[in-house]
Amino acid sequence: RKEVEQDPGPFNVPEGATVAFNCTYSNSASQSFFWYRQDCRKEPKLLMSVYSSGNEDGRFTAQLNRASQYISLLIRDSKLSDSATYLCAVFSGLDSSYKLIFGSGTRLLVRP
Amino acid sequence: DTAVSQTPKYLVTQMGNDKSIKCEQNLGHDTMYWYKQDSKKFLKIMFSYNNKELIINETVPNRFSPKSPDKAHLNLHINSLELGDSAVYFCASSQDGRGVSYEQYFGPGTRLTVT
Numbered sequence: 001r002k003e004v005e006q007d008p009g010p011f012n013v014p015e016g017a018t019v020a021f022n023c024t025y026s027n028s029a030s031q032s033f034f035w036y037r038q039d040c041r042k043e044p045k046l047l048m049s050v051y052s053s054g055n056e057d058g059r060f061t062a063q064l065n066r067a068s069q070y071i072s073l074l075i076r077d078s079k080l081s082d083s084a085t086y087l088c089a090v091f092s093g094l095d096s097s098y099k100l101i102f103g104s105g106t107r108l109l110v111r112p
Numbered sequence: 113d114t115a116v117s118q119t120p121k122y123l124v125t126q127m128g129n130d131k132s133i134k135c136e137q138n139l140g141h142d143t144m145y146w147y148k149q150d151s152k153k154f155l156k157i158m159f160s161y162n163n164k165e166l167i168i169n170e171t172v173p174n175r176f177s178p179k180s181p182d183k184a185h186l187n188l189h190i191n192s193l194e195l196g197d198s199a200v201y202f203c204a205s206s207q208d209g210r211g212v213s214y215e216q217y218f219g220p221g222t223r224l225t226v227t
Binding site for chain 1: 152153154155156157160168170202215216217218219220221223
């Protein structure tokens with residue numbers, strides 16, 4: 001089982017739709033969680049950190065469910081510019097070998 | 113101002129050659145990383161340095177050797193390049209990476225093609 005798993009998609013949605021992605025992780029001792037956005041042939045860019053209480057940034061809402069070991073990203077009122085690959089990342093490890101482990105990404109296509 | 117920069121952006125070379133990729137960050141961060149993203153878009157950490165000290169060394173062939181002359185620079189040297197080394201290599205940095213999680217910021221990537 002992969003340490004961090006995501007549905008690769010693609011999710012093909014019309015403008016204005018609400019779309020949600022989930023990401024599961026296997027290490028229950030994982031400490032921190034993030035969502036990154038990666039455009040084609042570009043670097044990953046931090047979208048938001050995910051806090052235990054959930055957090056919102058404009059049209060984006062991130063949630064963490066430690067009991068079920070998943071994080072989610074909800075995008076409301078999708079824009080064409082939201083089309084990208086969304087990577088979840090989980091910070092976990094032992095002693096000094098903590099590292100950020102990425103999922104393989106979920107591709108989102110927003111159509112007019 | 114570019115926060116994390118890498119050179120070169122593209123690198124095309126033949127099997128067996130030796131090449132280097134350079135990375136610099138002007139964020140004042142203590143920790144820098146090298147990641148490899150393969151053709152399936154899977155992004156995986158290779159190395160991490162904190163203040164010039166190696167703290168993460170994943171299972172990477174020893175043909176790959178990172179070097180950190182100071183905490184703002186982390187270079188990656190690759191010997192005897194193989195076809196399977198073709199990928200995009202990303203440098204990243206964060207405030208600290210030793211058992212504490214801070215957001216990581218990525219450079220634009222170096223697209224390496226080995227022919």
